[in-house]
Amino acid sequence: MKTGIAGIVALIVLLVAIIVGWSSLFTVRQTEQVLLVRLGEPVRVVTEPGLHFKAPFIDTVISIDKRILDLENPSQEVIASDQKRLVVDAFARYRINNALRFYQSIGSIPAANIQLTTLLNSALRRVLGEVTFIQVVRDEREGLMQRIRAQLDREAEGYGISVIDVRIRRADLPDQNSQAVYQRMQTERQREAAEFRAQGGQKAQEIRSKADREATVIVAEANSQAEEIRGSGDAERNRLFAAAYGKDPEFFSFYRSMTAYDQSLKSSDTRFLLRPDSEFFRFFANSSGRPPARATTTAAPTPGIPGQATPEPAAAPR
Numbered sequence: 001m002k003t004g005i006a007g008i009v010a011l012i013v014l015l016v017a018i019i020v021g022w023s024s025l026f027t028v029r030q031t032e033q034v035l036l037v038r039l040g041e042p043v044r045v046v047t048e049p050g051l052h053f054k055a056p057f058i059d060t061v062i063s064i065d066k067r068i069l070d071l072e073n074p075s076q077e078v079i080a081s082d083q084k085r086l087v088v089d090a091f092a093r094y095r096i097n098n099a100l101r102f103y104q105s106i107g108s109i110p111a112a113n114i115q116l117t118t119l120l121n122s123a124l125r126r127v128l129g130e131v132t133f134i135q136v137v138r139d140e141r142e143g144l145m146q147r148i149r150a151q152l153d154r155e156a157e158g159y160g161i162s163v164i165d166v167r168i169r170r171a172d173l174p175d176q177n178s179q180a181v182y183q184r185m186q187t188e189r190q191r192e193a194a195e196f197r198a199q200g201g202q203k204a205q206e207i208r209s210k211a212d213r214e215a216t217v218i219v220a221e222a223n224s225q226a227e228e229i230r231g232s233g234d235a236e237r238n239r240l241f242a243a244a245y246g247k248d249p250e251f252f253s254f255y256r257s258m259t260a261y262d263q264s265l266k267s268s269d270t271r272f273l274l275r276p277d278s279e280f281f282r283f284f285a286n287s288s289g290r291p292p293a294r295a296t297t298t299a300a301p302t303p304g305i306p307g308q309a310t311p312e313p314a315a316a317p318r
Helices: 002-023 099-105 109-128 133-139 140-157 175-247 249-264 279-285
Strands: 025-028 031-039 041-046 050-053 058-064 067-072 075-080 085-097 161-172
Touching: 025 031, 031 099, 041 099, 067 109, 075 099, 075 109, 085 109, 099 109, 099 140, 109 140, 109 161, 133 140, 133 161, 133 249, 140 161
Parallel strands: none
Antiparallel strands: 025 050, 031 041, 031 058, 067 085, 075 085, 085 161
């Protein structure tokens, strides 16, 4: 009986020892840091990964993430120094570097995200409100993000948080302002295009006018030279004709008549309203072009009538 009771007691003692030993051990992972709290009071912070000891039953283990955490900030409307309204979409990266301060001031990561969102919006409005729209969008964007990160890091230090980076994902005008800007840009481009077209039309008209004027001058000069050359040719032709006529007038008259026949009788239905014995047809009747000689007729003498002349025979044609 005593042996059975002793065995039960030993089993209970062993069970209690196991429970006490189990409750005095805790594990720290590589991605976390652990804060030990004893009866509501923080004891120590354990950052080394592995198996560690604590006071059983009275120490509470609070695990806090030590990785770089994301903070997604919803789009905010900010007014720049030139009174331009901007829609800014930003995000931040932070790490909890003081677990005790973080636990005492905020207590949890969701609460930290809410607090950091408020601080980030305030930093955005302060920094971007001091610069113009062009500086935010184009000129000084990198420097502005560094200024926002520095301000947010100073304010978050009191919560045991270190801000690693702040980035502006998008900074643009509101939709209604963007439409107005695009419309104004489109109108400006259309005005410039119309101005360029007008200048091009004016230049084209000047070029055409100059070309027409030069063409008129060139044609007039060419016509003048052609008339001079034609006049010289006509004069030379007339000189040659005159010289040829002076050498052989009969051949020149024959040549002119043949040329007139060639030019007049080309058409198949040529008609002439001329007398057959006209001067134009003199070479048709006689190759020499002379008109035929007419025989002279006299009355026959009556035999036995004195004083009447005897008729002479007509001369033969040459």
